[in-house]
Amino acid sequence: MAEVTLHLWKERKIMGLFLSSSVSKDPDYITEKQLQVLRTLRRSGYTGYIHLRIMPGVSRSYLREAIELSDRVGVNLEAPNKEIYNEICPDKGGFKEAILKRLEWIVDETKKARNEMYKPRFGYGRAGVDTQMIVGAADDNDWHHLQMTEQLYQKFNLRRVYYSGFEPLFHTPLEDHVACSPSREYRLYQSSFLLRDYGFTVGNFSSIVDDQGFLPNLDPKLAFAEVNPDIFPMNLNTAIYHDIVKIPHIGPITAKRIIRAREKIKIQYAIDLERIIGASFARKVNPYIELKDKRLTEFQK
DSSP, X not given: OHHHHHHHHHTTSOSEEEEOOOOSSOHHHHHHHHHHHHHXXXXXXXXXXXXXXXXXXXXXXXXXXXXHHOSEEEOXXXXXXXXXXXXXXXXXXXXXXXIIHHHHHHHHHHHHHHHHOOSOSSOTTTTOEEEEEEESSSSOOHHHHHHHHHHHHHTSOOSEEEXXXXXXXXXXXXXXXXXXXXXXXXXXXXXXXXXXXXXXXXXGGGGTSOTTSOOOSXXXXXXXXXXXXXTOSBOTTTOOHHHHTTSTTOOHHHHHHHHHHTTTSOOOSHHHHHHHHOHHHHHHHGGGBOOSOOOHHHHHO
């Protein structure tokens, strides 16, 4: 593994390595094998990116070296809660001890490593901690995943939460289970970024999910705007940053541009907004903001 990775990296065919594992023996044995690969790479002069997936249930003593050698480290959460985890991963150890506890350890050791490092060229968990959950393998819903995702970002300060839509395989216990639709996985990713980067809370999604706890197959920002007439249309002259980024089609860069512009001018008319973000972009956000002239005929075309 180390030889192949080093060769491809020197040939500039790859920029990094994502190293996961099978479950052939106990977690410490598997992790030691993973670390052998990373040690060999770093000692051979490899300064490329390394993303390491740690085994559930691994001893804490292995984590510090794993973090020092890797740019990003994570452990797969697999499920949004204990009940679903026990249904789809009955042989991977307890949800709280084997998974959540290890996630806490990784976050804690990563913080310690960052405090002690001095401008390293690689490693030391500088790209943060991540995890992954399987979607649709059991009796889960989007609300379950959103609740856990918010906890992972706020409590554990994770850099990224990945979702993997379930796909049934022949000759497995869930071979007759329905596959997760790609659109469901996509909407969860969109919602995850809103929780991480846009100031949304899981409570904001309570007005979007249906009675069964599922998101609509619609951009969640659009869905949020449709069911919150008390928030939209919004006054761009008084709204705070985290309100402005809740407007459909507006992201962090555009929100900051609007805030800088309103320090010099008052945004009252469509032309004011067009001068800040452009005419085509202004047409998209027009229904969600307060303006004295909406230019309705033009915007409805």
